[in-house]
Amino acid sequence: MNKIKKFEIASFLFASIVGTLMHFVYEWTNESPITALIAPVNESVFEHLKLTFFPLLAFTVFEYFFIGKMYNGFFCIKAKAILLGILSVIVLYYTYSGIIGQNYMIPDVLIFYISILISTLYFVKNYKSNENKNLLGIIIFILVWIIFIVFTFSTPHINLFLDPRGFYGIRN
Numbered sequence: 164m165n166k167i168k169k170f171e172i173a174s175f176l177f178a179s180i181v182g183t184l185m186h187f188v189y190e191w192t193n194e195s196p197i198t199a200l201i202a203p204v205n206e207s208v209f210e211h212l213k214l215t216f217f218p219l220l221a222f223t224v225f226e227y228f229f230i231g232k233m234y235n236g237f238f239c240i241k242a243k244a245i246l247l248g249i250l251s252v253i254v255l256y257y258t259y260s261g262i263i264g265q266n267y268m269i270p271d272v273l274i275f276y277i278s279i280l281i282s283t284l285y286f287v288k289n290y291k292s293n294e295n296k297n298l299l300g301i302i303i304f305i306l307v308w309i310i311f312i313v314f315t316f317s318t319p320h321i322n323l324f325l326d327p328r329g330f331y332g333i334r335n
């Protein structure tokens with residue numbers, strides 16, 4: 164097994180464990196606005212995208228120092244992979260819950276793990292891309308983080324951001 168595959172297995176495991184724990188961080192920190200920068204503040208689909216994004220981003224930074232420097236487009240391909248993981252959550256969630264007419268915890272959790280798997284598999288398949296656009300990847304990561312911050316504290320009133328209990332964003 165090559166080094167990339169080993170790192171991506173570790174990425175999948177890390178993101179799965181850390182993302183699962185992150186689900187509770189906001190509550191564990193007595194709803195600290197600081198933790199709201201990276202952890203979900205409610206049960207909306209949008210807030211749960213943080214569970215995929217931030218653990219994969221953290222592992223990406225770690226991974227860069229071990230193998231990422233060897234690949235021209237490492238951050239760009241990682242950004243695409245993570246965005247694909249996020250998009251997977253949205254598409255899979257709304258597809259199954261739209262067909263059934265409601266959502267259930269077990270498929271919701273499975274979608275989280277599937278999204279991480281999709282992200283890591285995309286990277287394994289595309290890491291040799293010669294896209295020398297690391298700066299673009301870094302910019303994408305920063306922009307997505309800014310979007311999470313802005314929409315957590317100033318939330319649009321559409322279903323993606325709606326908590327099942329009937330509120331949007333952070334409640335202070």
